[in-house]
Amino acid sequence: MKLAYHSETDSLYIDLAEHPSVESREVSDGIVLDYDADGNLVGIDIDNASRKVQLGHLELSGLKGEITKRAG
Numbered sequence: 160m161k162l163a164y165h166s167e168t169d170s171l172y173i174d175l176a177e178h179p180s181v182e183s184r185e186v187s188d189g190i191v192l193d194y195d196a197d198g199n200l201v202g203i204d205i206d207n208a209s210r211k212v213q214l215g216h217l218e219l220s221g222l223k224g225e226i227t228k229r230a231g
Contacts, residue, residue, distance in 0.1 A: 164214060171208035176201040 161174040178201050180193035189206035205211055219226065 162217070164208065169207055169209050171205040171212060171214070173203040173205075174201070175203070 160176075161172075163172045163174070164170075165172070176195070176199065178195040178199070180201050181196050182194045183191050183204075184194070185191050189211070191204040191206075192200055193202035193204065195201045208214060
């Protein structure tokens, strides 16, 4: 899973899987869900993210695996 914030557009993309999306559905104003060919959720796009989520704090709990931070 990857989280990518794009400050120039104030959008946050949460990439849930490495499958390409083939369908997108806006479920709320500025919230778009992306699905793969099998109907599985593969990503979440949040427009105007700084007004909808707390971007300054990320807390991970109960997850095993590698955490990588990249400068953006």
